[in-house]
Amino acid sequence: MASRLQLPVDDSVLIHVTHSNLKTFSSEVRFSLESNVEAVKDKLWKKCGTAVTSMCLELYDDTRAKLSDLNDNTRPFGFYSPLDGYRLHIIDLDPTSVTSGGWLEDTSLVEKYKISDEAYDKLDGNYRKFKEKLGPRASPAQASKTDDDYMKDISMNIKVGDRCEVEPGEKRGVVKYVGKAEGLRAGFWVGIQYDEPLGKHDGLVKGTRFFECPPLHGAMVRPDKVKVGDYPKRDPFEDEEI
Structure with a gap:
């Protein structure tokens, strides 16, 4: 054996x-x-x-x-x-061990480097000087997001009834609304009815009805998230294994 x-x-x-x-x-x-x-x-x-x-x-x-x-x-x-x-x-x-005194665990015990205002002002290209050159104005990104025409140029290529795909997630659906949206931030928005229940509402957003769709099929997204084209509905069984 x-x-x-x-x-x-x-x-x-x-x-x-x-x-x-x-x-x-x-x-x-x-x-x-x-x-x-x-x-x-x-x-x-x-x-x-x-x-x-x-x-x-x-x-x-x-x-x-x-x-x-x-x-x-x-x-x-x-x-x-x-x-x-x-x-x-x-x-x-x-x-005298490095573990004694508690400073390895309590960062408040570590001495911080400090620089006087006089020494800081003598540095070339410090942030304070840079900020003074800019003056009291908003950054381009901040200004654009508060502009009533924010993303208007992109939205002009999108119309109600277009089939579309929305990022992130490649969610497919149909365009139901294009324009400004009361209650949302300034600029243009696109209302989407998803093919599947991937949304957040039925077209009613913050008390305003923008479009009609089944519950949890609706979404309001910025135009740059929308690609229009020939996007047919997906076969729900196409990914199943046989």
């Missing part, structure tokens, strides 16, 4: 790690049971910044009971019988 297939034994454990100085530090780390304690500390140093020589490790079980101190760097980690879900608590013994 053929021998049974021998499966490899998992010699690692997943351990929850916390830190004495870093209150928000919490990590799940997998350790080999064959690695010695020094190798475990080296792996933790790369994650939290505490030096191996300044690191003391405490092992806790899943009931929060302390099991042991990992004082012997030469012993394999498996000697302490850790299991998945146990916790290693790092104690940083160095008072």
